[in-house]
Amino acid sequence: xxxxxxxxxxxxxxxxxxxxxxxxxxxxxxxxxxxxxxxxxxxxxxxxxxxxxxxxxxxxxxxxxxxxxxxxxxxxxxxxxxxxxxxxxxxxxxxxxxxxxxxxxxxxxxxxxxxxxxxxxxxxxxxxxxxxxx
Numbered sequence: 001x002x003x004x005x006x007x008x009x010x011x012x013x014x015x016x017x018x019x020x021x022x023x024x025x026x027x028x029x030x031x032x033x034x035x036x037x038x039x040x041x042x043x044x045x046x047x048x049x050x051x052x053x054x055x056x057x058x059x060x061x062x063x064x065x066x067x068x069x070x071x072x073x074x075x076x077x078x079x080x081x082x083x084x085x086x087x088x089x090x091x092x093x094x095x096x097x098x099x100x101x102x103x104x105x106x107x108x109x110x111x112x113x114x115x116x117x118x119x120x121x122x123x124x125x126x127x128x129x130x131x132x133x134x
Contacts, residue, residue, distance in 0.1 A: 019056075028060060036065030040094050042087060043068050045076045069094045 022028055041061050043054050051058075051070040058068040072090045073083065 022056070028056075030060070030063040030065075033064050036061070038065060038067060040069045040091065041066040042071065042091050044071050044087060045073060047076055049076050050074060067094070 027033055043051070043057055043061070045051060045054055050073055054070070058070065061068040069091055071087050073086065076083065
């Protein structure tokens with residue numbers, strides 16, 4: 001396990017090299033990529049992530065013709081209901097600026113997670129989770 005941890009840490013400097021290779025690729029600039037139709041695209045970070053590390057994806061989506069919508073998450077962790085609401089509010093704010101249809105796959109995914117948690121009997125409400133922790 002220690003050896004595995006060391007090998008993953010030793011590969012971290014390669015992240016800069018991978019980013020440089022990405023920036024050298026014509027696809028990164030939208031060359032040869034089908035154009036979007038200007039619809040908003042909600043971009044959700046992975047677990048414990050935030051919008052900062054997704055800036056290259058936001059830029060790329062903008063270059064190929066979409067309007068990226070950041071999640072506004074400080075960190076993607078915590079109550080799924082709160083996160084779903086926060087993502088929906090960010091998307092609704094963007095849509096209120098310009099009414100159009102939107103790709104909401106990320107919000108639907110958050111909603112499915114909340115629904116699965118509710119169906120399994122787990123508490124997902126932030127307030128009920130705080131009460132049970134006391």
